[in-house]
Amino acid sequence: MKSQFSDQQLSHIIDQSLIYQCACPAQVAKHLIGLRDLYEYQQNCINQSATDKMVHERIAADAQRAHAALEECLREVLMIEQWDMETLAMPASLQKTPRSF
Amino acid sequence: MVSLPSVGLWIVDSSAYTRSLLSDRLALMADCSLHEYAAWTAIELVTFSQAASVLVLNHHVNDASPFDFLQQVKRVAPHSLVVVLSSPGAPHRAFEAANKAHACIDMIFDKPIDLEQLGGYLSERITLLRQQQLLNQEHLDLLRFLPTAALQRIFSQPSPGKAELFDMAVMFTDIRDSTQLIVRESARNYFAKLNRVLASQARLIRFYEGMVVKTTGDGLLAVFEGAARCHLALKCANAIQSSLEAQGTPVGIGISDGLVLTGILGTTEHLHFDVIGAHVHLAARLCSLAVAGEILATRDVATKARFNFPTQPMHDSIVVRGFDEAVPCIHIKI
Secondary structure, eight states, X not given: OOOSSOHHHHHHHHHHHOBGGGOHHHHXXXXXXXXXXXXXXXXXXXXXXXXXXXXXXXXXXXXXXXXXXXXXXXXXXXXXXXXXXXXXXXXXXXXXXXXXX | OOOOOOEEEEEXXXXXXXXXXXXXXXXXXXXXXXXXXXXXXXXXXXXXXXXXXXXXXXXXXXXXXXXXXXHHHHHHOTTXXXXXEEOTTHHHHHXXXXXXXXXXXXXXXXXXXXXXXXXXXXXXXXXXXXXXXXXXHHHHHHHHOOSSHHHHHHHHSOOTTOEEEEEEEEEEEEETTHHHHXXXXXXXHHHHHHHHHHHHHHHHHHHTTOEEEEEOSSEEEEEEOSTTHHHHHHHHXXXXXXXXXXXXXXXXXXXXXXXXXXXXXXXXXXXXXXXXXXXXXXXXXXXXXXXXXXXXXXXXXXXXXXXXXXXXXXXXXXXXXXXXXXXXXXXXXX
């Protein structure tokens, strides 16, 4: 599956967000990981019939499409929030003080 | 009022930002003594293992592998609670695989986490840890109360593997229908009730100069020594049944008397006192046969006790390994 972000980078984005209340990019990253798992799962499914093959191909193709759309979404969200696109570091301005959420 | 044992909450997180989020919120939720670390290498495991402890490791994908550390934690503090916060996907799968191989993690939460959910989970588990601690304290208090000089000798110089034979009355107790109680009540309520039932039995055992050897899930193993041991064991069993009947949690009790092997088992890191022998098996067997509110004892115990209980002979004698012949027994229903 073609991707803009590596697994490591997605995990890095999630690690910095930690909690639901300040984690919009992390939520997107989490679903990207889920789509990658889904795609991988389909690739490893056994085709016992022509129907199986059609089902797996359809799911894999749509997982790829959804993945591409969400990756683009993540890239734009990170740019809007002014993350460092090289290091993928969360800008300090987005970090909540512990009691502010 | 009994003071609650302290529980240490140890947060390990290499990011100062997420560490501050975690510690600030969990300190409010969990009511524990808080310890924060940027790296697990800074934790002194000896200190960690000295009290009931909860470890919350927020793992970042760029951190070093924590698996050796987590195994060490469970080795030095097997009753501690280990919670890992992980990124989903490959990091989560790596933790699951490590846990499958080494059973070193109690719970994995995928990030981003719901702090309310994490806090709720920790609060519940910390309550259970505290209750377990209370039970352990009660047990240790009892072990300090040794009825005879003979057993004091064993405890004053604990030497693993060294054993001595004593004449003892051996008593097992066990809550009846505990499975139904567990299903009917929440785990927390059941554990609290179990703690009350065991503590109340332990107090009575101490009052009648017995000694709790260990808890056995829903019950206790206790021993009595000296010339009046059978009398004291039966009086104690009677008092336990009366007290627990009033509390609505009757137990079954089995008592036998004879030579048992006593000693300290374990290693220098973990020692415990235990009793073994045919009469221990027999008391356990009688306990398993006793219905709620009933005391089953060998006829020998009743004869030696010289205690005026309304007893009835059991129709069937009990066959237990270690005895050449079936053992005649009596039952006492309170």
